[in-house]
Structure formats: C-alpha cells, structure tokens
Amino acid sequence: MRGQRVAIVGGGLAGIAAAEALSRFPFEIHLFEAKRSLGGRAGAYRDPEHPSLIDRCQHVAMGCCTNFLGLCRRLELEECFRRDTKLHFIDGDGQTHPFEASSWLPAPIHLASAFGRQRYLTKPDQKRIAAALWEMAPPSAVEKYAGRKMHDWLVEQLQSEVAIRCFWEIVLVSALGAPLSEVSFVAARKVFVDGFLRHRKAYQIYVPRIPLQDVFDVQAALKLEERGVRFHRQTPVRQVAYFNSRFNVRFGSGSEATFENFIAAVPWHQSPKLFSPILKNLMPKLDNVEEIESSPISSVHLWLDRPLTNLPHAVLLDRTSQWVFNHGARQFKESTGYYYQVVISASQDLAGMKHDELSRLVLGELVSAFAAQPAPYLLDYQVVTEKQAVFAATPFLEGLRPTQESILPGLALAGDWTKTGWPSTMEGAVRSGYLAAEAILRKYDYDEPVGDSDLPVSLLSRMLWGLGKDEHRR
Numbered sequence: 001m002r003g004q005r006v007a008i009v010g011g012g013l014a015g016i017a018a019a020e021a022l023s024r025f026p027f028e029i030h031l032f033e034a035k036r037s038l039g040g041r042a043g044a045y046r047d048p049e050h051p052s053l054i055d056r057c058q059h060v061a062m063g064c065c066t067n068f069l070g071l072c073r074r075l076e077l078e079e080c081f082r083r084d085t086k087l088h089f090i091d092g093d094g095q096t097h098p099f100e101a102s103s104w105l106p107a108p109i110h111l112a113s114a115f116g117r118q119r120y121l122t123k124p125d126q127k128r129i130a131a132a133l134w135e136m137a138p139p140s141a142v143e144k145y146a147g148r149k150m151h152d153w154l155v156e157q158l159q160s161e162v163a164i165r166c167f168w169e170i171v172l173v174s175a176l177g178a179p180l181s182e183v184s185f186v187a188a189r190k191v192f193v194d195g196f197l198r199h200r201k202a203y204q205i206y207v208p209r210i211p212l213q214d215v216f217d218v219q220a221a222l223k224l225e226e227r228g229v230r231f232h233r234q235t236p237v238r239q240v241a242y243f244n245s246r247f248n249v250r251f252g253s254g255s256e257a258t259f260e261n262f263i264a265a266v267p268w269h270q271s272p273k274l275f276s277p278i279l280k281n282l283m284p285k286l287d288n289v290e291e292i293e294s295s296p297i298s299s300v301h302l303w304l305d306r307p308l309t310n311l312p313h314a315v316l317l318d319r320t321s322q323w324v325f326n327h328g329a330r331q332f333k334e335s336t337g338y339y340y341q342v343v344i345s346a347s348q349d350l351a352g353m354k355h356d357e358l359s360r361l362v363l364g365e366l367v368s369a370f371a372a373q374p375a376p377y378l379l380d381y382q383v384v385t386e387k388q389a390v391f392a393a394t395p396f397l398e399g400l401r402p403t404q405e406s407i408l409p410g411l412a413l414a415g416d417w418t419k420t421g422w423p424s425t426m427e428g429a430v431r432s433g434y435l436a437a438e439a440i441l442r443k444y445d446y447d448e449p450v451g452d453s454d455l456p457v458s459l460l461s462r463m464l465w466g467l468g469k470d471e472h473r474r
Contacts, residue, residue: 001444002026007249007257009237009274010265012040013426014414016220017071017433018263021450022440023227030259031229032251034236037217041389042426044213049380050303051331053211056384057299058325058341063455064194064202065427067434070452075223080215081206088311090369091120091166092318096311101200107458108137110200118167120317125163132157136189137197137465147395150188151180166317174322174345176423177295177390187393187423198467199455207313207325240264241276242408261443263436265414268292269388279411285402292400292417297389298347300362303330303337304376308366319365320344337379340366347385355383390424391417404432405439412436 004027008015011033019031037043044053061068061081072078087099097118101110115126135141135157145153150172154164168188169180175191176183195202208215221231238250240262247262264274268289272280280286300321313325327339342362344350350358359381367375391397401419404412414436415429422428434451441450457468 003028004261004444005030005259006261006263006440007032007237007240007247007259008263008265008414009240009249010040010414011035011038011231011233012265012415013042013068013071013216013429014040014416014433014436015263015265016216016224017067017430018265018412018414018437018440019224019229019433020071020074021434021437023224023229024450025441025446027261029229030232030257031224032232032235032237032249034234036234037213038221038231038233039212039216040429041386042212042216044211045384047382049333053213054301054382055208055212055299055341057297057386057389058323058343059208059212059426061206061426062195062202063204063206064199065206065425065430066452066454067430068427069206071430075220077215077219080209080219082209082312083204083206084312085204087203087205088314089118089120089170090314090316094369094371095120096314101203105200106460107200107202108197108461108464111196111203120166121163125160125167128158128160129163129167132159133192133197136185137193137461137467139466139469141189142186145185145189148185149181149395150183150185153185154180170315170317170322174343175425176393177297178293178346178392178394182293182392182394184393184395184397186395187397190421191423193467194454197465198457198461200458202455205313237274239276240274240279242279242411247411261410261412261440263412263414263440265433265436267388267415268391268417269294271413271415279408282408283402283406283411283413288400289402289417292397293392293394294388295345295390295392296347296351296385296387298344298350298358298383298385300342300344300359301382301384302340302342302359302363302366302378303332303380304340304363305337305379306376307338308340308372308376309370314369316365316369319369320350321362321365321369324366324369332379338376342366345390350385355381358383393423404435405442409443410440412439 006027006029008031042059044055089097099114235252241248246258250256272286321342323343325341329336330339403419414432416424418432420428420431461467
C-alpha cells in the first residue's frame with residue numbers, strides 16, 4: 001500500500017468517510033471537490049444579512065446511525081452534536097405530546113408509554129398500529145411483502161387515515177423522502193425496525209450544535225489533513241480513464257494525474273459522466289442509475305423578533321410544516337433575531353408556491369402550534385429547496401443501486417445511492433464510503449471491516465421476532 005495513490009472525487013460524507021478509512025493505511029490520498037467547501041448536501045451557505053453560516057437543510061442523525069457516529073468519534077467531532085432523548089409531537093389543536101423512552105425497559109417495549117401518550121391517536125388506532133408493527137417486524141416480512149408499496153400495505157392492515165397521516169407518514173416521509181403511495185414496504189420496515197424496535201437508544205437524535213460546514217469543511221478536514229489527506233477544493237474532475245493499470249484523472253483547467261486507485265463519490269446523476277466510454281463499459285450498473293427517482297426537500301428559514309417556544313425541536317402534525325428546529329437568538333443586522341428552521345420533505349407539491357407565500361404559511365402554522373400571543377413579527381425569511389435532495393425509496397430502487405466494488409481492482413463507487421441497505425441519509429453516505437474503502441483495500445488482500453457494527457438487538461426483540469439472527473455486520 002505504501003506510496004499507492006488514491007483519488008477520491010466528491011467531498012460529501014461518502015468521500016470524507018472513504019478518506020477517513022483509507023487514511024488509517026499508508027496511502028497517498030487526494031480528495032477532489034468541485035465546490036468551495038466539503039460536506040456535499042450536508043453543507044451551508046453565507047448570506048450578507050446574517051453573520052453566521054446557514055445550513056441549507058437541517059440534518060440530524062439517530063442513535064441507530066452507528067457508522068456516522070463512528071466517523072464523528074474518529075474525527076473528534078462528538079462535541080459538534082447534541083444528543084436529544086425526548087421528541088415533541090404537536091397535534092392540529094396545538095397540544096404537545098412528549099415522546100421519550102422508559103428509563104429502564106428494554107426494546108421494543110421501551111417506547112410503549114411514549115406511544116400511549118400520543119393522545120391524538122385513539123385507542124383503537126393505537127392497537128391497530130401496534131398490530132401492524134408486530135406484522136412488519138419479523139425478518140420474514142421482507143420476503144412476504146417484497147415489492148409492495150407502503151400505503152397499500154397500511155390499508156390492508158386496517159390503518160385509519162388519521163393513523164396513516166399522523167403516525168406512519170410523519171415518520172416515513174421525513175426518513176424516506178417520498179409519499180407513502182411511492183415508498184416500498186421494505187424501506188419503511190427498515191426505518192421502524194432499526195429506529196424503534198431493535199435497541200432502546202436507536203430512536204435518539206443527534207442535532208448539530210454548529211453549522212454543518214464548520215463540522216465537515218473545517219473540523220473534519222483539519223483532522224484528515226493531519227493524517228496526510230490532501231484536499232483539492234474548487235477542482236472539478238472532468239474525466240477518468242484507465243490504462244497501464246492506472247487511472248488517469250483530468251481535473252481543473254486541463255491538469256492530469258495518475259492514480260493506482262479511484263473512488264467516485266458523487267451523486268447518481270453525475271457519476272456516469274465521470275468515466276471514459278471504455279471505463280464506463282466496465283460498469284454496466286451505471287446504465288440504470290438515471291432511473292433512480294429523486295425527491296425534493298424544502299427548508300424554510302425564519303428570523304423573528306421574539307421567541308416562539310423553548311422547545312429545541314418539534315414534529316408538527318396535520319400541517320405543511322413537518323419538523324421545526326429552534327436555533328435560538330442570532331445577530332440580525334443591528335439587533336437580535338430568533339432563528340427557526342422548518343423542514344418539509346417530499347415537497348413536490350410546493351414547487352409553484354412563491355417563497356413569501358410559503359414563509360407566511362409556515363409562520364402561521366408555527367404561531368398556531370405554539371399558541372404564540374402576540375404573534376411575532378417576521379424579520380426575514382429564506383426558502384431553500386434541494387430539488388434532488390434524496391432518492392425516493394420506491395419498490396424498484398434496490399434493483400437500480402450498484403454495489404461499491406467494480407470488476408476492476410482499485411475502482412469503487414460511493415454515495416448514499418449505492419447499495420448500502422439504507423435510505424438516503426448521512427448514515428447511508430458514510431456506510432457507502434466505508435464500503436468503497438473496503439473495496440480498495442481488498443486489492444491489497446486486506447479483508448477486515450473498516451466501519452462499525454449495527455446496534456445490538458435487544459434480547460426481547462430477538463425472542464419476539466428473531467431480529468438480528470443471521471445478520472451481517474452491515
């Protein structure tokens with residue numbers, strides 16, 4: 001390995017994870033990023049009216065995101081995130097329903113009392129939801145309901161419209177980036193099993209304390225630079241070709257370099273364009289990636305003249321707004337503004353709405369949800385929509401996702417869209433980067449995993465449904 005060169009194209013979480021894993025070995029690593037900063041979709045922007053960076057979209061991790069949390073641990077980023085053990089659901093009448101696990105009960109009954117406190121669901125609805133969770137939990141359900149769409153399955157399980165809208169949809173649309181009429185049962189099952197049923201800490205969320213650009217473009221990059229990783233920001237890679245057992249990479253304004261190894265860690269709609277025709281012919285799976293459906297996420301940023309709530313975040317039911325995050329007091333021009341970010345996943349239906357109209361709709365929903373009197377004055381707003389924010393977890397998706405390893409030693413793909421078994425999340429991106437690194441390492445007869453194991457399955461969940469049996473590391 002010593003002296004062998006690796007080119008990683010793409011400075012998002014997949015590329016960062018691949019660089020972190022390979023930096024444990026004596027490679028010479030070069031990471032190319034077309035933009036000015038690292039982080040990919042987990043990035044931020046700067047606005048002249050606001051001194052601090054603004055995240056394009058609020059990203060959070062869950063306790064089940066073991067590889068993302070492992071990456072943060074290895075790069076000493078743990079203090080950049082706050083772990084929250086209590087969620088808050090606010091119903092259409094403005095009533096707040098806390099959601100927090102028992103302090104001592106094991107999974108899956110650790111959340112039974114939290115579930116019971118969601119009074120916007122009737123007792124019959126709660127019983128039918130519990131029955132549906134019981135039906136979806138066993139590993140045999142994957143094969144039994146393969147190819148099914150989640151909404152159709154829920155109707156078969158006698159779920160009411162209220163249960164679908166206020167329980168299943170509020171969780172799954174945020175996690176999977178598509179309406180339930182398009183989401184696959186298998187992807188939905190993974191969200192509930194991994195996030196709520198297998199381990200008592202899996203549901204907890206990790207919220208960034210600082211802008212994500214500071215996390216990944218500054219602190220993570222510094223740690224990787226200490227390990228010898230070389231970053232080439234604002235350096236787009238034009239094409240990669242292969243000859244004489246090496247990868248010839250053309251980048252920037254006509255520069256070229258050769259590498260023994262190459263990882264493409266760019267979005268699915270960009271990946272096929274990187275490779276020369278001959279090289280692309282060796283990667284037939286890329287022929288189908290353009291069929292992967294994308295889904296937009298809209299983020300509405302509001303600066304108000306007074307605080308709305310002391311809650312750090314909340315889930316809003318029966319509204320256009322889905323999640324709201326309270327970022328507290330921030331400097332705004334010559335005064336102080338209170339900054340809130342509202343996230344709306346699968347926001348296709350909002351495409352024709354003007355930004356000021358959407359911002360005032362969202363503000364009205366927040367005022368109603370938090371019973372804010374007198375209503376705050378809107379100092380400023382911004383709406384950011386990532387049109388290809390995530391891929392939609394449809395029943396046909398898994399057949400389109402390529403593996404990280406190619407038939408050519410030293411060539412690998414990375415990105416949350418590759419085959420990880422996870423939806424389009426920070427965890428999926430990190431897992432893909434680690435799997436790509438493992439593909440490179442196998443060229444050198446190194447077969448040990450570089451990532452982290454999943455959370456262990458509780459004994460009760462194992463006994464009830466057989467979760468965790470015959471389960472591989474990732």
